[in-house]
Amino acid sequence: MKIDLTATKGAFTLKAKADWPDSGTTVIAGPSGAGKSSLLHAILGIDRAQGAVMFNGDALQDNKTFVPLHKRRMAWVSQHDDVFAHQSVRENLRFAERFAAPGGMELSEIAERFSLKGVLDQNAGTLSGGQKQRLILARALLSNPRLLTLDEPFGALDAEARHELLGLLQSLCVEQNLPLLFVSHDFDTLTRLADHMAYMEDGQVVAQGGLNACLLDTALPFRYREDACVIRRAKATAYNRDHGLNRLDLGGADLFVPGTAIGKGMDVRLRLRAGDISLSRSHHQDSSVLNILAVEIEGIEHANQTKGAGLSPGLVNVTVSLHGATVLVRITEKSARALALNAGDRVFAQIKASALVGG
Amino acid sequence: MTEAMIEPVLLSLRLASVTTLVLLALCVPLGWVLARAKGHWRPFAEAFLTLPLVLPPTVLGFYLLVLLGPEGPFAPLHLVFSFWGLVVGSVVFSLPFVLRPIQSAFEAIPDSLLHSAASLGAGPWQCFTELAVPMARRGIISAAILGFAHTLGEFGVVLMIGGNIAGKTRVLSVAIFDAVERLDYATAHGLSLGLLGFSFAILLGLSWLNGRAARP
Numbered sequence: 210m211k212i213d214l215t216a217t218k219g220a221f222t223l224k225a226k227a228d229w230p231d232s233g234t235t236v237i238a239g240p241s242g243a244g245k246s247s248l249l250h251a252i253l254g255i256d257r258a259q260g261a262v263m264f265n266g267d268a269l270q271d272n273k274t275f276v277p278l279h280k281r282r283m284a285w286v287s288q289h290d291d292v293f294a295h296q297s298v299r300e301n302l303r304f305a306e307r308f309a310a311p312g313g314m315e316l317s318e319i320a321e322r323f324s325l326k327g328v329l330d331q332n333a334g335t336l337s338g339g340q341k342q343r344l345i346l347a348r349a350l351l352s353n354p355r356l357l358t359l360d361e362p363f364g365a366l367d368a369e370a371r372h373e374l375l376g377l378l379q380s381l382c383v384e385q386n387l388p389l390l391f392v393s394h395d396f397d398t399l400t401r402l403a404d405h406m407a408y409m410e411d412g413q414v415v416a417q418g419g420l421n422a423c424l425l426d427t428a429l430p431f432r433y434r435e436d437a438c439v440i441r442r443a444k445a446t447a448y449n450r451d452h453g454l455n456r457l458d459l460g461g462a463d464l465f466v467p468g469t470a471i472g473k474g475m476d477v478r479l480r481l482r483a484g485d486i487s488l489s490r491s492h493h494q495d496s497s498v499l500n501i502l503a504v505e506i507e508g509i510e511h512a513n514q515t516k517g518a519g520l521s522p523g524l525v526n527v528t529v530s531l532h533g534a535t536v537l538v539r540i541t542e543k544s545a546r547a548l549a550l551n552a553g554d555r556v557f558a559q560i561k562a563s564a565l566v567g568g
Numbered sequence: 569m570t571e572a573m574i575e576p577v578l579l580s581l582r583l584a585s586v587t588t589l590v591l592l593a594l595c596v597p598l599g600w601v602l603a604r605a606k607g608h609w610r611p612f613a614e615a616f617l618t619l620p621l622v623l624p625p626t627v628l629g630f631y632l633l634v635l636l637g638p639e640g641p642f643a644p645l646h647l648v649f650s651f652w653g654l655v656v657g658s659v660v661f662s663l664p665f666v667l668r669p670i671q672s673a674f675e676a677i678p679d680s681l682l683h684s685a686a687s688l689g690a691g692p693w694q695c696f697t698e699l700a701v702p703m704a705r706r707g708i709i710s711a712a713i714l715g716f717a718h719t720l721g722e723f724g725v726v727l728m729i730g731g732n733i734a735g736k737t738r739v740l741s742v743a744i745f746d747a748v749e750r751l752d753y754a755t756a757h758g759l760s761l762g763l764l765g766f767s768f769a770i771l772l773g774l775s776w777l778n779g780r781a782a783r784p
Contacts, residue, residue, distance in 0.1 A: 253683075253687065255683050277686075278683060278686040278687055279686040279687070279688075279689055279690055279691050279692075280689075281687075282689065283687060284687050284688060285683060285684055285687035286684070287680040287683070287684055288680075289678060289680040289681070291678070291680055291681040291684040291685075293681070293685070293699060293703075294703075295699075295702045295703050295705075304685070304688065304690070304698070305688045305689075307689075308688055308689025308690055309689070345684070348688065349684075349687075349688065352687075352688040352689055354687075358687075
């Protein structure tokens with residue numbers, strides 16, 4: 210998607226220029242008040258901005274054309290509870306189905322996936338908060354959009370319900386080959402979902418690129434967070450039932466992750482938190498840490514080299530290359546000195562834990 | 569009840585029914601446009617359409633008489649001293665009472681809900697007929713009841729442009745005035761008490777309707 214939009218609303222000015230892939234999942238991130246939702250509204254044509262929006266080679270807006278929202282085929286899941294409360298769950302879904310282009314999912318299939326089968330004839334206004342969110346998302350998917358957009362998805366739900374719904378959303382988008390554009394300032398949500406990122410500040414897109422490039426960007430706040438991480442794709446290769454361990458192939462390296470069995474050959478998203486990785490000069494044989502992988506140090510960033518909301522004193526960000534993929538490691542200044550770490554050194558990374566965050 | 573009493577009652581009921589239907593046809597789309605309008609013209613339009621609420625009925629009736637009368641631009645329609653002239657007058661007089669509740673009901677529908685529906689592919693007409701109108705139905709029903717009751721009780725405008733022609737423009741309120749002038753207190757009592765009871769019943773029904781809406 211290619212955008213170049215300007216709009217003024219009171220004291221706030223949106224001036225966003227960006228270009229991200231039409232496929233996959235893109236997050237519009239940034240601090241609150243940066244204009245993330247305003248940009249999404251402008252992209253959808255909810256609020257009319259000056260400029261151009263190109264998607265899949267079509268001009269949705271330029272100096273000659275303005276395609277109205279109902280003809281853009283871009284389903285929008287807002288931050289609000291937008292169920293049609295005067296209708297039953299089935300009628301809500303039917304409403305979306307009526308306008309859907311052919312080739313989308315079936316109503317019964319969607320209802321099944323979103324566990325709405327049992328409440329189809331219930332009035333939509335009487336559903337619980339979680340059920341309403343599921344209905345709104347199911348309805349959006351049923352309209353068979355070319356792009357699904359979400360504003361702070363499921364912010365009203367508790368973490369567990371949100372993760373479940375995000376997981377379902379993710380797998381459906383992959384199955385349907387449906388591109389996703391969402392707004393979020395929630396770090397957990399964006400690391401779970403995003404492939405690309407547009408980062409906003411003061412109404413402007415100040416950085417954009419692949420998720421990991423943004424998570425590692427020294428100009429952005431992510432790599433300085435306490436829960437800084439990178440997301441790597443891995444492939445399930447085996448499962449040991451005795452130990453309850455999955456073996457994953459992470460770019461040529463073997464990684465063991467405990468949990469229920471993942472289907473062999475499945476592609477998974479792995480979150481590697483900087484704080485869950487430590488470095489050592491030698492390969493400890495007597496460690497409780499399962500995953501000890503040879504890495505090469507790419508760079509070291511000390512607390513005093515970072516500005517503003519950077520690293521706390523006494524901490525160091527080490528970027529290491531794990532079979533060509535960059536991983537962030539957070540250690541103390543003291544340890545970095547004791548180990549005399551330098552760029553180019555080959556060391557061992559002990560990955561204490563890693564989390565699977567979706568398929 | 570005598571024929572002379574029944575005639576104005578039936579005329580009033582007919583006038584109120586026709587007026588209410590015209591007002592609904594007018595105010596549902598108008599209320600929708602006003603509720604969704606963002607232009608600078610909106611306050612002017614609202615102030616203008618609320619004027620009948622504050623102006624004395626005689627002022628309204630006078631202007632209508634000027635407009636509809638033999639010297640006015642609408643003279644060829646021959647509306648003065650006719651039933652349809654009363655309808656025009658009543659529509660103007662009761663407009664704010666019907667428009668306001670309808671507009672409020674439409675304003676209560678969140679923008680995000682309508683945008684969500686549009687993002688699913690629903691055009692403005694579908695959003696209006698299938699979402700907005702059903703969602704605002706309680707407001708529309710209250711508005712219709714208020715408009716009906718208000719038209720039943722009007723006097724000034726009717727007298728100004730309708731006069732007091734038996735069977736044609738002598739509505740309930742005019743008939744009561746007429747009876748009092750003739751010192752026929754029995755008729756005045758009968759009609760007044762009937763109107764009082766009827767109006768109370770309508771307001772009771774309205775309050776019951778609103779009470780039901782307020783409950784979760």
